[in-house]
Amino acid sequence: MAKENEEKSAKYKIALIINEYSKGGDYRPLINEELYRQLDGFQKETGHVVAVSFTRSKAHIQKAVTSLQREGFNFLIICGGDGTINDVLQHVAEGTVIVPIPGGNANDFSRRLNIFHWRDTLQIIKNIVEGSVNIIGMDVGEISFHGKDGAPMSRRFINNCGVGVTADTVRRVEGLVDKAYLTNGFLSLMLSKAIGLTYYSSILRRNIFMKCLGFEMLLCSRVGRYANFAPYKHENDGTIHFIIFKDLSYYKRLMLMMLLSFGTRLVSSGFVEYFHGHTARPEIKDSNTFGLNLRGVKSIWGMLHEKSLLHVDGNLVNEFSETVQGDCRVKILPKFIKTVAPC
Template sequence: MVQETKRARLIYNPVSGQEIMKKHIADVLHILEQLGYEASAFQTTAEPNSAMDEATRAALTGFDLVIAAGGDGTINEVVNGIAPLKQRPHMAIIPTGTTNDFARALKIPRNNPIEAAKIIGKQQLVYQDIGLAYQDSYFINIAATGSLTELTYSVPSNMKTMFGYLAYLAKGVELLPQISNAPVKITYDDGVFEGDVSMIFAALTNSVGGFEQIAPDAKLDDGNFTLILVKTDNFLEISHLISLVIQGGKHIEDPRVEYIKTSQLTIEPQSDQRMMINLDGEYGGDAPITLRNLKNHISFFANTDEISGEALSFDPELKEIAEKFAHKVEDLGETEN
């Protein structure tokens, strides 16, 4: 009996990561062919939902594997094309974006398309939890709201391309003095929180904004979000919390932080203040919002040899950048005083 050839569809963002994928399309397709796939590629366009629509088409026409190549936004869009379907193909990612949070969690080589593609050959799958918001929007890494999360919207795309994660930190320092608390009611599995918060994170992985210790014990497949509530808007106190993150996730024991595991939650503003929701780094609507964890919803090829159930070591390069961020905040505080 002749074994049927598997089919793989590569969906890539041509402008992500200084157009790195355009230089390696032939190499990646060759690797896929060597792994036994009949491989083809689709280049996303500026049209809305380009990657999402192609992912849906590929899944419905029977592709066995869909590969998202680009930043977290491209990966999110491909996931949104597949997640609503009853029959979902395996997924793989080739990260070429700015922060590449999801790639960090799956231990996929970043900004190296050839090495990232080779991970597929290890045949190691993670049945990843997926977040659902507003009944029709899916996310793979983070849902967030609060003053500091708005910096994602205010960093120009050309700055992201040129300066990467440093661009976010530079904008973050600028916005810290503007952080303010807002009253909120949050209903989750085991209770209700009512009070003032400056930031809310509902994380599916341990990597948030490049920091791999914000949710140090987050699991990829346990059916729970890691809900983090920051209860201070004092930028010096927030700077201290950042330093605790860098020191190995010690912030989760700080009284200014609520650290909760839950399979679902509802965020309800308790004032007229707008609360914009950030889904995987992009604007995803306004609160009130209900988030649900879809356990083991999509299977991803991952480098499971390097994934630990325990807290992971902080990326040395990002640690250096984050320390500079903390020092800038301290300098800003001294200037204010």
């Protein structure tokens, strides 16, 4: 038994990464004395030493994660929101275990895992170390594009990635403590100008051009508290769902805003194109004009005709908007990270 516990202890090397500026620096109520006492008890009980790294910027996160992984840390506890998790995601090796402590505004990734408090996280860590909970691989998305100098670039995402109107919402709330996504999303929807999008339909075997307000690529069904963009997306099923917001009149944009929480009505409203992995769903067939089937497709190619904003998990990617992106590709990195199976 002692040898078995020793093997379990040797399996994981754990680090806690704390974003001090998450939610405008409002992380402090989460990381309090009680948590440190619990962590101390966990270390004594299991024999695991938990390294702690405080970060304040993307560059600092990059250095912290790179250094920790070089030293063999393969289990990262991340205190912050989806943006912090995304910053970490850019630099982790495949197979790294990631468990969040929800410390942001939306906390979409934490919610997908049914983690709502640091106590949930601590219990999960104990269960993982003891081997009493299932560990699963989690799909990660990756968008590839080019910098203004033509150099290839890419960004990973764990929840969602958006171009145009949704990225403009992120731009409006960036740096705010109270993000007010609903208000700023309304402003972005009403004020956004249409952009040209060309993508390749593998079914029609030709390029499709359309004017739209933007589009969102999703690995989860719901974004934040309001937006149910991919109602037919099954968790971690190896597919990315796309929703394209059509170029609409102001009246229809208002109607679209009212439907954001009602996913099944949204995707059949005629205000959007919903590309999905389902080939025989009559209730959503009409929402996919071009019959673009995403199941089994390794990557999707597209090009934009104007400079546009991009966000990944709520982080703006400034390099994307510096030039017109004429060659973009989105793909899935299957089961790239590991985490706890939601229960």
